[in-house]
Amino acid sequence: MADAGPTLPTRVTNNSLKRKAIIEEEEEALDQPRKLPAVGATRPNRPLQPSRTAVNLNTSRGAGGAAVPKPLTKPKAPTLTRSTRGTSAPPTSSKPLQKPTGPSRVVAGRVASGSGSTRTTGRSSDDKRFQDLQSQLTSIEEARAADAARLASDMESERNKVAELQANHLALSRELAAAKSLELNQRRELVHFSDEIESLKKKHSMEVMDLEMDIKKRDRELREVNEDLRICRADLERERETVSSLKNTIAHQSTAHLSLTTQNHALEAQSAALQSQIDVYSRTVSDLTLKLETAQKEVEDLKKEAMESELVRRKLHNMVQELKGNIRVFCRVRPVLPSDLTTYAGSLTSSSSSASSADGGSVDFEKAKEELQANLSYPDQRDHKEIVVSSSSSSATGQERKEIYNFTFDRVFEPDSTQSEVFEEISQLAQSCIDGYNVCIFAYGQTGSGKSFTMEGGPSETSAGMIPRAVEQVFRVAEHMKSKGWEYKMEGQFLEIYNETVNDLLGKGEFDKKKHEIKHDPKTGATRVTDVEVVPLSSPSQVRSLLAIAQSRRSVAATLMNERSSRSHSVFTLRISGVNVGIDGCAGTGERCEGSLNLVDLAGSERLNVSFANGADKERVKETQSINKSLSALGDVIAALGEKGEKGGDKHIPYRNSKLTYLLQNSLSGNSKTLMVLNLSPLAAHLQESLTSLRFATKVNNTTIGTAKKQTRVS
Numbered sequence: 001m002a003d004a005g006p007t008l009p010t011r012v013t014n015n016s017l018k019r020k021a022i023i024e025e026e027e028e029a030l031d032q033p034r035k036l037p038a039v040g041a042t043r044p045n046r047p048l049q050p051s052r053t054a055v056n057l058n059t060s061r062g063a064g065g066a067a068v069p070k071p072l073t074k075p076k077a078p079t080l081t082r083s084t085r086g087t088s089a090p091p092t093s094s095k096p097l098q099k100p101t102g103p104s105r106v107v108a109g110r111v112a113s114g115s116g117s118t119r120t121t122g123r124s125s126d127d128k129r130f131q132d133l134q135s136q137l138t139s140i141e142e143a144r145a146a147d148a149a150r151l152a153s154d155m156e157s158e159r160n161k162v163a164e165l166q167a168n169h170l171a172l173s174r175e176l177a178a179a180k181s182l183e184l185n186q187r188r189e190l191v192h193f194s195d196e197i198e199s200l201k202k203k204h205s206m207e208v209m210d211l212e213m214d215i216k217k218r219d220r221e222l223r224e225v226n227e228d229l230r231i232c233r234a235d236l237e238r239e240r241e242t243v244s245s246l247k248n249t250i251a252h253q254s255t256a257h258l259s260l261t262t263q264n265h266a267l268e269a270q271s272a273a274l275q276s277q278i279d280v281y282s283r284t285v286s287d288l289t290l291k292l293e294t295a296q297k298e299v300e301d302l303k304k305e306a307m308e309s310e311l312v313r314r315k316l317h318n319m320v321q322e323l324k325g326n327i328r329v330f331c332r333v334r335p336v337l338p339s340d341l342t343t344y345a346g347s348l349t350s351s352s353s354s355a356s357s358a359d360g361g362s363v364d365f366e367k368a369k370e371e372l373q374a375n376l377s378y379p380d381q382r383d384h385k386e387i388v389v390s391s392s393s394s395s396a397t398g399q400e401r402k403e404i405y406n407f408t409f410d411r412v413f414e415p416d417s418t419q420s421e422v423f424e425e426i427s428q429l430a431q432s433c434i435d436g437y438n439v440c441i442f443a444y445g446q447t448g449s450g451k452s453f454t455m456e457g458g459p460s461e462t463s464a465g466m467i468p469r470a471v472e473q474v475f476r477v478a479e480h481m482k483s484k485g486w487e488y489k490m491e492g493q494f495l496e497i498y499n500e501t502v503n504d505l506l507g508k509g510e511f512d513k514k515k516h517e518i519k520h521d522p523k524t525g526a527t528r529v530t531d532v533e534v535v536p537l538s539s540p541s542q543v544r545s546l547l548a549i550a551q552s553r554r555s556v557a558a559t560l561m562n563e564r565s566s567r568s569h570s571v572f573t574l575r576i577s578g579v580n581v582g583i584d585g586c587a588g589t590g591e592r593c594e595g596s597l598n599l600v601d602l603a604g605s606e607r608l609n610v611s612f613a614n615g616a617d618k619e620r621v622k623e624t625q626s627i628n629k630s631l632s633a634l635g636d637v638i639a640a641l642g643e644k645g646e647k648g649g650d651k652h653i654p655y656r657n658s659k660l661t662y663l664l665q666n667s668l669s670g671n672s673k674t675l676m677v678l679n680l681s682p683l684a685a686h687l688q689e690s691l692t693s694l695r696f697a698t699k700v701n702n703t704t705i706g707t708a709k710k711q712t713r714v715s
């Protein structure tokens, strides 16, 4: 479109220019009337020569029915001989033909070639022919003259006609000129109008271009405006949303404002009421402050009193313990186990032996149990202090002799007694330990009598033994003692004495390799063993994991040497150190105490087997000897302590006779409290061992360490 615009006017201009030129030419032509040549004007007197034009004119007119000129007389053609060159042109002169002066070259040629007689005959015929031709020529000349006359008259009539025609032509030319002038004017007008149209078109195209550009500009503007409109609409939409959310917020806030205003009024009313109450209360408070000050003073006095009474309680507790005896003995009989039925199936009667099978019924089990167990009875059902062992034997005379052994201890636990019942009786010792006493609890008895079960117990809460229970109790008491101004720190170690060698059950070294020395501090009375793991204890659960570590260490050792746990003593020591720091700003006494709780699982106390004595198993003999040695050393120490207690003086106590007594030196002497739990097998097969253990325990039980002396009966 843009290109078409500018070219259009140019084309228009060219066309109009051409048109103008044509018109101007035509104009010029019209200005001068066409000059037609006047017929005969050039040579008017000259007679018209017959010409082709004239002939044609005559012919055409003839066709229109006008006067047709007469045809020219046709001259007779001369008969030419063969040797004569024929020609249509008449001879240029009208002179009669002259006798040729000589024969033509052809004739001469012929003559020359012919013979002499022939040449004479030919000349006479030629003359004759020449005369014929002359006569023909004359007739032609005559015909020609007649034709010329006739033509002259025809020419005259034709000239008249031409003049007439020229007049007509002139008139027509004038008409034509007028018409052309009219046409010219009209063409001029046309050109003018065309120019106008061209300029209008040009103007129009310019306007169209301007309009198109304007439209494009408007389109752009429209797009921009549309975009602006779209953005504005989006803004408007957002603003509307904001406005609506603001309206909602305002609505909520006005509701909240209303409710707050209402609340405010209510609160103001309450505040006024409370203010009056406050006034009342402030008077009460000042009264109460006075009372509180008095009460605080009283509390301070009471705390002091409590601390003093704590000291008194300790003294009294110690006195009670002493009255109970600083060395006490419990006896515990384990139940008959299903495994016993398997072990002693051979000594069962056939009727009850089926109980040893896996699917043996409970009736059979009870029967087998009856058969296997020793005759043990517990007559003291009120205080549970007695155990009676009955046995029958045949005398040399064959008489059956029935023997009854009656033993009394601080407490006897029957086979169905639980771990918690046993612990109940010894829990007071945990309190003594916290109070700064050295406590020593032994489990004594033959292999399989239940020592480990009593001391360590099983994994469940109900089967937990004395060690975890005592530790828990110590932590409980320590926690309780915080309210009385005491703070405690605890640590534990777990040792094993095997063949008079000390091993660390919590250590990492190989058993029986590392040398551990036992050292006593005479000033503090503390006992330390070199190179052993002493673990700080922060919770009772930690003790369980320590027991598990010791157990696994012993299991590994057991694979190397059978029944290691039965053949060694294990000593778990819990050391407690406390200081009285006071409570809640009330200064403590600064009193310090250090106690220890030793829980000892002794090796099996059975006597040396005869077969071993023969040296069949030297290692086992060595084990048994060292066990017996240490156990008898323990008995000796306890006996010496008893004697010292009775008689006083500087009685030598043979602590150094065994590693066990040397290790426990500070826990067996002085203000220490010792408990021996005698574990008994209920089986008849173990009766003799049980009696030996009962006698040993009675001996210990009769020993008095400290001030109180216990009354015992020995059968």
Ligand SMILES: Nc1ncnc2c1ncn2[C@@H]1O[C@H](COP(=O)(O)OP(=O)(O)OP(=O)(O)O)[C@@H](O)[C@H]1O
Pocket: 333, 334, 335, 337, 415, 445, 446, 447, 448, 449, 450, 451, 452, 453, 454, 565, 566, 567, 603, 604, 679
């Ligand atoms: N009071 C009891 N109630 C139930 N089972 C018991 C009781 N006492 C001991 N036992 C079981 O008897 C078996 C032997 O007990 P334990 O291992 O404690 O004997 P021990 O005297 O420690 O033997 P060892 O000297 O070989 O270590 C164990 O299976 C134990 O679970």
